[in-house]
Amino acid sequence: MGFSSVLLAFILVSHLPVLRSSATSCPSSIDCGSLGPIKFPFTSTAHPSCGLFPVTCDGGVPQVALGSEGITYQVSGLSDDTIKVNDPALKSLIEFTGCDFSSYINLPNTLSVSFTISPSVTFFQCLTSSPELENQTDKYFIGNYTRFRGCQGYTVYYSYPNNQVPTPGSYPLNCEFFQLPVVSSVEGRNLSDPFSLLTSDFSIGFHVSEACLACHANGGQCSHARDFQCLNDSGGRSKLALILETAISTVGIMVILLICIIIKKLRQSGCTFFWKTKTENYRNIEAFLKNCGSLSPKRYTYSDIKKITNCFRTKLGQGGFGCVFKGNLENGCLVAVKVLKGLKGNGDEFINEVATISRTSHVHIVTFLGFCFEGCHRALIYEFMPNGSLDKFIHDGGSSTYRHLGWDALYQIAVGIARGLEYLHRGCNTRIVHFDIKPQNILLNEDFCPKICDFGLAKLCPQKESIISLVGARGTVGYIAPEVFSRNFGGVSHKSDVYSYGMMVLEMVGGRKNISVEVDGTSEIYFPHWVYRHLELDEELGFHGVIDDEANASARKMIIVGLWCIQTDPSQRPSMSRVVEMLEGSPESLQIPPKPFLFSPSRSLVHCSTTLAP
Known part of the structure; x- marks a missing residue:
């Protein structure tokens, strides 16, 4: 706050009683166009303080x-x-x-x-x-x-x-x-x-x-509350009360002025004080931009973000991170603007996503177009994906947004995600482990081409290093590899993404409670257990809607690959390059994997009697 601004505020506050007194001089009636003169409790929108209910009088x-x-x-x-x-x-x-x-x-x-x-x-x-x-x-x-x-x-x-x-x-x-x-x-x-x-x-x-009439006559404003209140009433106030009010206002503004001067001096002397977190955030992001050089993503101001989103008019979704809004760049390109809320630590998760996604360029990775980091405002700008996330295409649940996809479409999506993960694990100069692969983080464009998004939990590591140093678990329950929870299962590596991918593929096949199984009232069943037993015995899987051998083969490959990916021992899981080969190869060449010791707890499917099908 500049000295002139503070001085102006001081003058205004010091003269509040005088200003308030003059502001109460309202006419007995106000002209309101076609309605003619109107009186209290009504007033015009041009004089809102002269009544309780302003009437729009100008035009229409x-x-x-x-x-x-x-x-x-x-x-x-x-x-x-x-x-x-x-x-x-x-x-x-x-x-x-x-x-x-x-x-x-x-x-x-x-x-x-x-x-x-x-x-x-x-x-x-x-x-x-x-x-x-x-x-x-x-x-x-x-x-x-x-x-x-x-x-x-x-x-x-x-x-x-x-x-x-x-x-x-x-x-x-x-x-x-x-x-x-x-x-x-x-x-x-x-x-x-x-x-x-x-x-x-x-x-x-x-x-x-x-x-209320007496309150208005004395320059006050009647409240809309159930209990009567007369606000800003100057009637009956003594000169002593006015003097005391002026003195209190003057002392208050002088204290504020003194605090502003002290803060300015402390900041000039290098003291971090209570703005330490903000200063460190800006230093971190500025250092990152400097390291990126000419390859740094475009930075937008918060006013730019409001303009792009038309003041946040169209919300696409909401989560624990904040909200996603539909936007439009000046060149007409549709975008999705992810506005984050809250500030964790030094903004590491936000900076991590900017640093990670800006290193990528692949058909199956969502395109990052820019970001905003201004004060407490943080936002990420991505290409717009009109078909939203994968989860609404594999979970029915009576949702109005659910849409049916055939086996061929699901198979192509599974292959596309595998290629995207293969790129993250091998195609970048620095290996990127996503750590949060799940249907909600897979977006689909107008042609249902899948793209991986949300790199807030991602981890960068050198290509030659296989084990990642990780403090605490990260990811979403149901998709997290067992070694991420407990190192007793092995070291954390890019194979953790393979596990999450396998769970997601199996969910794509049977995630809509779509298994035709009859169980008694006391039995417990879990889909990977069930499907493994049928594969092992070479029994019919009961696909519904599979109309040709090619679609049947695609579904069978997705199941076998998914079971390979969720092996408890990370060393038994295939790399994503091998996953792509398995998906694109012949189903006859695929071996049935060892029965996985499933880390996830079994879930009851009692009374579940639907069919396995897209």
């Missing part, structure tokens, strides 16, 4: 939001105690006879302003059926409450005519009420259908309390 149909919930109405007339409105949302509900009554909120009656809608009809929305309302007991309102309809998750009752405002405790606890306007004459209307009674053009009566 005037609109006003009433209450803290911001219910917006079109205004057609305004008098001393009545406002004539039209509710477009209510009009839509009436036209489509919908069930979404819950979006209509009662106008708030507070100690500042109260509202009435007359004539109206009272509705009750109950989580369960309500015998009290149906039996019309005297405990509740006098009137005939009719069960209107059962909606998803609740039941709706109504009574006509009924203008009485329910009070807490006077209706069942599992019910909420709301009142909607009805036509003034019901002649010729069907009283059994409330939609024939409702109207979106109606009048709202309002009453401003004496306390």
Whole structure:
């Protein structure tokens, strides 16, 4: 903060009482275009501090939001105690006879302003059926409450005519009420259908309390809270109170000014103090960029990120890391912008992903286009993958995003991922071990070409080194190799990615609870165990949807390769180069692997009776 900015703030705060006093000089009425002059509690949006409910007066149909919930109405007339409105949302509900009554909120009656809608009809929305309302007991309102309809998750009752405002405790606890306007004459209307009674053009009566009028007259602002409050009220304040307020404001701003000067001096002297983490983050990233030289990825500002994502308008997904938004570069190229939240350590995970992905260039590795590292804002920009992640194509679960893929498509995806991992393990100058291979980290382009993404947990190591020094486990449960959990199973290496790949391939084959198996109520079964037993006995695997020998061979190769990859001993797992050879070779040349001692716990598939198929 510059000295001039602090000085300006000091002057403004020091004169807050004077400024506040002058700001309360509001006219008795304000011109509002076609509505004419309007008075308190209404005001125009050009003078928001002069009333409780600003009305848009400049151009188009005037609109006003009433209450803290911001219910917006079109205004057609305004008098001393009545406002004539039209509710477009209510009009839509009436036209489509919908069930979404819950979006209509009662106008708030507070100690500042109260509202009435007359004539109206009272509705009750109950989580369960309500015998009290149906039996019309005297405990509740006098009137005939009719069960209107059962909606998803609740039941709706109504009574006509009924203008009485329910009070807490006077209706069942599992019910909420709301009142909607009805036509003034019901002649010729069907009283059994409330939609024939409702109207979106109606009048709202309002009453401003004496306390609120007095507060406004003294330059204060009535609150919308249930308990009456008069904010910024200068009425009745003594000169001594004004002097004390000015003194307190002056002392406060001087303390802030002193703190700013001290911080500036400390930073100039090289003291890291509480901004140490930020300083180290910037040093780390700047050092990385310097080492990259001309090959460094493009760096964007946070304002660039907001422009690219159109102020984060379209969200593609969300996870523990943050959110992914759809964006558009100036050249028209669609991108996915991964906006990270939180700051772990010195930003190592963020820098690790930038450093790792920027070293890659392969058809099966997602293309990295740039990043943002500005203050607390961090973002990564990747090519846009219109078909999203692989998981929504191999897990049904009743999801609306699930899409069916045939065996040939799954096979080509498995081969593509294998080639991408082969490149990471052998094709780079520095071997890259991903450590988080799973369906959620495999993206698919418009042609369903798979691309590996999310290198936040990746590890760089020299090509000649086979064992990786790793502190703690990393990855996702269900895909993590046993040696990553415990070194008793062997050293951590690129074979850990092979294990994750194998688990994912088996999930692609049988991950949709799609195994035709009959088991009794006490048995435990795990898909790799089951499929290995059938391969060993040369039994039919029960593929559904396989229409030719080629597709059958592809599915069989995926299973055998997957079982080889999940061997508990890392030395028995094939390299990714060998995996590619096995997938592209003849199924007859593949040997059945030793039965894996599965590290993952078995899972119950009781009552599972679907078929193994894409």
